[in-house]
Amino acid sequence: MDLVRFENVGLRYGMGPEVLRDVSFEVPANSFQFLTGPSGSGKTTLLRLLFLALRPTRGLITMFGQDVVTLSKRQLAESRRRIGIVFQDFRLLDHLTTYENIALPLRVQGQDETRYRPEVVELLHWVGLGERMHVLPPVLSGGEKQRAAIARALIVRPELLLADEPTGNVDPVLARRLLRLFVELNRSGTSVVIATHDATLLEQFPARRLRLEGGHLHIEERAA
Template sequence: MVRFENVGLRYGMGAEILRDLSFVIAPQSFQFLTGPSGAGKTTLLRLILLALRPTRGLITLFGEDSATLDKSALMALRRKVGVVFQDFRLLDHLTTYQNVALPLRVLGKEEPSYRAEVLELLEWVGLGQRLHAHPQVLSGGEKQRAAIARALIMRPELLLADEPTGNVDPVMARRLLRLFQELHKSGTSVVIATHDLNLMDQFDGARRLVLGDGRLHIYD
């Protein structure tokens, strides 16, 4: 699903901030991406999404060489990826319901075909009573949950989540983790970037990708 071969990244003429990254994310796999603050976890997620181009090395996404993709092919691949960003990226002029449904609307789907699914997902993440609220009046935790619901509504083949439980209480964090587990069981590959050891300890057998000093260490 994802393959990195000797990937390095630098900005300008500076030293490489990530170097010699070689790993594979297999279909239907579950892994945590961890490491100290500033290690480059968000940067690595952006490389996986192809929102950043590597300075060197090869990145393959769904079997396609990223270096050869034109814009339309790149957009088609990204539609297979769900992303939960740390800054949420909700649209202020849309309600919670509209934000979550937006990826389906962009694909041209009519509301009757997806309304029940969006409502069910919002209930699951605890936003069933916030359908008509705009992001400006949502708490940080509510925005986080709306962003997660939006990423999941497309049933992605690959989910990238950047600190997805960082703004929610422990009870909701466990509930969201169950949602990620169910998504994984249904066939989605999941990559969760986090520094929360307690969170990772709840997933027996999950692979850990540990970033440090620009390099990646893998613990199966």
């Protein structure tokens, strides 16, 4: 079953040229793929389409069995709750502790903290932040902030996880550790799409590649 399907999708901003042209691909359930391509090729735009922050100028996007163009605001919000996203700039709130940042999506949903606290604490330990749960983001290192951002995306148990250059601000050793977190998440049933230009990681973690170039998408199947 495909969680996402793009069929001849095009997107332009205003009256400018198309940023994406005739993009067609699918994201199967329980799949893992890298999104690659040079700067300016449209990777972030494609991620925004996958996160339902943009709608296509033309073509068809089906997500969780629904045509995204026809979704109401309420339906869009419901679909987004099935998606986790790790932004390149972390987007942690500096006045909240690490624990509070990770728990925020559940708090926004109105869930009872007495029910979700054990799960948040367990996840903090899983990403190696168990001893840092009560500190504020300005105290965290770049790698710790990245792991916190990943944990915040995972706490909602997403069916689809999107990550924009998640290893761009960490050293190679930590980058491999972070990728292993994504691999373990994928093994637990979440589909993962990671945008990266890190050639070393691409070689160390063989997986399907969605390569953007000049607004066109090329699919490269790789044996895992």
